[in-house]
Amino acid sequence: MSTAANSKAIEAGQIWDFPGGIHPPQRKELSNQTPIAKLPLANTYVVPVKQHAGAPAELCVSVGEQVLRGQPLTRAGVSLGLPVHAPTSGTVTSIGPGRIAHPSGMTDVVVRIEADGNDTPAPPQPLPDYRQAARADVLERLRNAGIAGLGGAGFPTAQKLALQRPIDYLIINGIECEPYISADDRLMREHAATILDGAAILMHLADAKKALIAIEDNKPEAIAAMKAELTDYPNMSLRIVPTKYPSGGEKQLIQLLTGRQVPSKGLPIDIGLLMQNVGTAYAVSRAIRQGEPLIERVVTVTGEAVEKPGNYWVRLGTPVGEVLHYTGFQQSDPAQRIIMGGPMMGFTLPDTDVPVVKITNCLLLPSVQELAPAQHEMNCIRCGACADVCPAQLLPQQLQWLAKAKDYDGLEGQNLFDCIECGACAYVCPSEIPLVHYYRKAKAEIRTLAREKAKAEVARERFEARQVRLEREKEERLERHRKAAEARKKAQAEQVKAGGDNPQDAVQAAIARAKARKAAQQKAAAEQPSSHEDNNE
Amino acid sequence: MTFKLAASPHSHQRRTTQQVMRWVYVALIPGLLTLMYFFGWGVLWQLALAVSTAFVVEALSMRLRGRTIQSAWQDHTALVTAILLAISIPSLAPWWLIVIGTAFAIGVVKHVYGGVGQNIFNPAMAGYVVLLISFPVQMTSWPLPTQISQFELSFMDAASVIFTGFTPAGYDLEQLRMGADGLTMATPLDSLRTALNHQLTIGEALQQPIFGTLAGLGWQWVNLAFLLGGVVLIKQRIISWHIPTGMLLGLAVPAALAWLFAPDQSVSPLMHLLSGATMLGAFFIATDPVTAATSNRGRLYFGLLVGFLVFVIRTWGGYPDAVAFAVLLANMTVPIIDKYTQPVAYGHGGRS
Ligand code: SF4
Numbered sequence: 001m002s003t004a005a006n007s008k009a010i011e012a013g014q015i016w017d018f019p020g021g022i023h024p025p026q027r028k029e030l031s032n033q034t035p036i037a038k039l040p041l042a043n044t045y046v047v048p049v050k051q052h053a054g055a056p057a058e059l060c061v062s063v064g065e066q067v068l069r070g071q072p073l074t075r076a077g078v079s080l081g082l083p084v085h086a087p088t089s090g091t092v093t094s095i096g097p098g099r100i101a102h103p104s105g106m107t108d109v110v111v112r113i114e115a116d117g118n119d120t121p122a123p124p125q126p127l128p129d130y131r132q133a134a135r136a137d138v139l140e141r142l143r144n145a146g147i148a149g150l151g152g153a154g155f156p157t158a159q160k161l162a163l164q165r166p167i168d169y170l171i172i173n174g175i176e177c178e179p180y181i182s183a184d185d186r187l188m189r190e191h192a193a194t195i196l197d198g199a200a201i202l203m204h205l206a207d208a209k210k211a212l213i214a215i216e217d218n219k220p221e222a223i224a225a226m227k228a229e230l231t232d233y234p235n236m237s238l239r240i241v242p243t244k245y246p247s248g249g250e251k252q253l254i255q256l257l258t259g260r261q262v263p264s265k266g267l268p269i270d271i272g273l274l275m276q277n278v279g280t281a282y283a284v285s286r287a288i289r290q291g292e293p294l295i296e297r298v299v300t301v302t303g304e305a306v307e308k309p310g311n312y313w314v315r316l317g318t319p320v321g322e323v324l325h326y327t328g329f330q331q332s333d334p335a336q337r338i339i340m341g342g343p344m345m346g347f348t349l350p351d352t353d354v355p356v357v358k359i360t361n362c363l364l365l366p367s368v369q370e371l372a373p374a375q376h377e378m379n380c381i382r383c384g385a386c387a388d389v390c391p392a393q394l395l396p397q398q399l400q401w402l403a404k405a406k407d408y409d410g411l412e413g414q415n416l417f418d419c420i421e422c423g424a425c426a427y428v429c430p431s432e433i434p435l436v437h438y439y440r441k442a443k444a445e446i447r448t449l450a451r452e453k454a455k456a457e458v459a460r461e462r463f464e465a466r467q468v469r470l471e472r473e474k475e476e477r478l479e480r481h482r483k484a485a486e487a488r489k490k491a492q493a494e495q496v497k498a499g500g501d502n503p504q505d506a507v508q509a510a511i512a513r514a515k516a517r518k519a520a521q522q523k524a525a526a527e528q529p530s531s532h533e534d535n536n537e
Numbered sequence: 538m539t540f541k542l543a544a545s546p547h548s549h550q551r552r553t554t555q556q557v558m559r560w561v562y563v564a565l566i567p568g569l570l571t572l573m574y575f576f577g578w579g580v581l582w583q584l585a586l587a588v589s590t591a592f593v594v595e596a597l598s599m600r601l602r603g604r605t606i607q608s609a610w611q612d613h614t615a616l617v618t619a620i621l622l623a624i625s626i627p628s629l630a631p632w633w634l635i636v637i638g639t640a641f642a643i644g645v646v647k648h649v650y651g652g653v654g655q656n657i658f659n660p661a662m663a664g665y666v667v668l669l670i671s672f673p674v675q676m677t678s679w680p681l682p683t684q685i686s687q688f689e690l691s692f693m694d695a696a697s698v699i700f701t702g703f704t705p706a707g708y709d710l711e712q713l714r715m716g717a718d719g720l721t722m723a724t725p726l727d728s729l730r731t732a733l734n735h736q737l738t739i740g741e742a743l744q745q746p747i748f749g750t751l752a753g754l755g756w757q758w759v760n761l762a763f764l765l766g767g768v769v770l771i772k773q774r775i776i777s778w779h780i781p782t783g784m785l786l787g788l789a790v791p792a793a794l795a796w797l798f799a800p801d802q803s804v805s806p807l808m809h810l811l812s813g814a815t816m817l818g819a820f821f822i823a824t825d826p827v828t829a830a831t832s833n834r835g836r837l838y839f840g841l842l843v844g845f846l847v848f849v850i851r852t853w854g855g856y857p858d859a860v861a862f863a864v865l866l867a868n869m870t871v872p873i874i875d876k877y878t879q880p881v882a883y884g885h886g887g888r889s
């Protein structure tokens with residue numbers, strides 16, 4: 001399809017399809033029935049200093065310091081750094097390692113804050129008329145407000161907007177295709193106006209003329225709410241896509257709405273697109289209009305093991321245990337899992353001390369009957385079910401063989417790095433092979449190898465450079481000696497020519513003198529018997 | 538308080554390999570019953586022999602490779618191999634035939650290549666071909682459909698023929714295969730070939746009592762029954778339509794062309810479709826996922842190739858049925874098919 005025809009089709013509202021995909025049970029009704037509730041204030045908060053993709057920012061508070069709600073705890077130093085803020089007013093009680101929300105259960109620096117219960121805010125700095133402000137200033141504000149993508153990897157929003165390239169469309173992602181999660185659904189139902197205002201700010205900053213708002217057709221209430229507000233925004237249009245997992249994946253949604261594909265290893269901006277999640281759009285509006293930093297988000301707490309499933313405004317840094325306590329969770333089964341994120345892409349938590357962070361969209365506590373734990377892994381029977389559902393058009397069974405055989409070249413040949421880890425393949429695999437687990441492991445191994453290779457390369461280069469230097473120095477030294485010897489010879493020759501003593505004669509004379517002296521000493525020694533010998537007798 | 542850790546996804550579709558295989562067994566039932574109806578109790582004996590051999594060989598192989606029998610047996614591939622082989626060989630063949638075939642299929646074709654998922658050749662068909670080459674007489678001695686046979690064999694009679702070569706009444710297999718005219722009868726496909734070689738037209742050849750209304754007597758129903766089972770498998774999404782459709786088209790289209798141009802010398806497409814192992818091959822054998830092509834497009838090509846090879850071998854080859862050879866030849870081309878039909882991954886320049 002030509003570019004012009006493509007643009008026309010997009011304008012006409014065409015919805016394309018993406019290959020593969022699955023239809024797991026939705027289970028959204030478990031959590032989307034009630035309005036978003038506020039979680040009461042906790043006594044302690046644990047704020048990891050790094051909650052986004054990129055480098056950590058620099059700490060700017062110390063232990064014992066009083067902080068106000070929304071006060072930055074870190075300063076955005078380096079370019080990818082993003083500050084974090086105090087979720088409430090209180091005292092910094094410690095700064096040190098703590099477990100963070102990460103699939104590997106790793107630890108990182110966390111700031112612990114003892115709440116004073118007053119929740120006193122730091123004075124906000126709103127910028128109601130952002131259109132009058134310089135673009136760079138507005139971006140700086142977003143960065144200082146700690147805004148990161150709330151839908152996925154937590155990429156700093158300002159960073160994404162700073163890439164100044166022509167943009168055809170801003171896409172606002174309200175798909176929420178993972179089963180169980182309804183945070184974006186509720187947010188759209190209750191705060192459509194704020195979301196669209198945020199979208200308008202994003203359009204202004206990205207210099208995008210048009211926006212597409214995408215919602216899956218299983219959220220009629222959210223669609224209605226957004227539609228009602230959209231009348232104010234003629235350059236934004238609604239796109240309703242059929243329910244299928246993973247239509248909310250960035251690449252898949254782009255394919256659905258535009259028929260374009262993000263090039264492998266490329267970015268959406270390479271094809272003139274920019275995507276932001278509805279939660280992010282909401283946070284952007286709050287940060288600019290109200291001057292509020294990102295200190296809370298909507299979290300879906302759901303699963304049959306919680307008493308009060310629903311959506312909650314949760315301050316970032318609230319320990320998961322606190323959330324679960326309030327929502328009435330009791331551990332009754334040793335096989336209980338706590339999943340941060342959805343059932344397809346979320347990860348399990350080892351304990352409940354882990355805090356809620358910017359990317360926490362869901363806490364899922366399924367009963368064991370509800371989501372049966374993985375069964376025994378069996379051999380691949382090459383049934384091809386996985387290939388049929390892979391939205392990236394990979395061959396998961398081949399990847400699996402290659403990953404098990406550690407054939408890294410083969411894996412790259414089969415485009416392992418285009419796997420979005422959506423889990424559709426593992427979902428359908430009748431042999432219950434944890435395919436994604438193998439891919440993640442292989443990816444990590446390949447990255448490690450590449451790093452080691454790069455390191456070895458640097459070391460080799462250094463070694464070679466040193467060899468070259470030593471060689472050069474040796475040559476220079478020899479050259480110096482040779483020159484010095486030549487100069488000496490020349491000087492002697494000139495001296496002789498000038499009629500002076502041949503220096504060679506002077507040397508001979510000196511040797512003769514030394515010999516004479518030695519002979520005299522020996523003679524003297526022979527005449528006088530040694531005193532040593534006497535003593536020895 | 539600690540919680541269970543697990544890798545994502547945490548949700549899983551409730552269809553395990555065992556369930557998949559259960560559907561395969563269910564889908565085989567109509568064909569099996571029809572086969573027994575026309576060819577007697579021998580079918581059941583062959584099945585029993587094949588399954589027990591498969592179990593013993595699987596256990597020995599796993600013992601040699603230092604693993605437990607459960608881990609291999611539970612994926613059902615050995616069982617399916619045994620069943621397919623048992624269905625494919627003549628129902629009154631001597632007992633050692635199926636034992637050798639199954640042992641070879643599982644012990645060599647499957648395990649020597651490293652177990653399930655690693656073998657290049659379809660084990661059942663490799664076993665079949667080894668038997669066909671080594672024991673051509675036994676492998677082509679199909680008994681007559683019970684309807685036109687002069688003998689009615691009981692369950693124990695069949696066992697007696699399989700294990701001793703004689704019925705309790707003292708008839709041997711050759712005698713059992715004699716028609717009312719006292720001539721040994723070959724299978725429909727065989728008879729056709731012989732007739733054509735003797736310059737008979739198809740019309741004349743079809744006068745023989747071994748042919749029914751559609752194709753070979755008995756065989757037409759057996760094929761229809763396997764077709765029914767195959768459709769169930771596709772409906773249940775156990776297999777995709779690509780290989781069966783490809784194979785049936787690959788066979789029917791050239792057959793139709795030949796029939797149009799030389800109706801007297803060619804076997805009709807319908808006869809091709811409903812003869813020998815066509816339907817069993819299309820839905821149950823060529824679809825073996827381990828040895829077929831990987832992508833759906835590749836599977837279509839694979840199926841077409843199998844079908845075309847069946848046509849070629851049946852028409853010009855020296856063996857009565859061709860499905861086994863066709864499948865094995867196509868197995869060899871799988872790496873090439875896979876190479877040229879690998880789907881374009883997202884973001885690599887493909888079109889939406
Ligand atoms: S779905 Fe599982 S068993 Fe089937 S081919 Fe893929 S990895 Fe193998």
Ligand code: SF4
Pocket residue numbers: 389390391392393394395396418419420421422423424425426435436
């Ligand atoms: S996890 Fe990767 S390989 Fe599996 S379906 Fe998703 S993109 Fe394809």
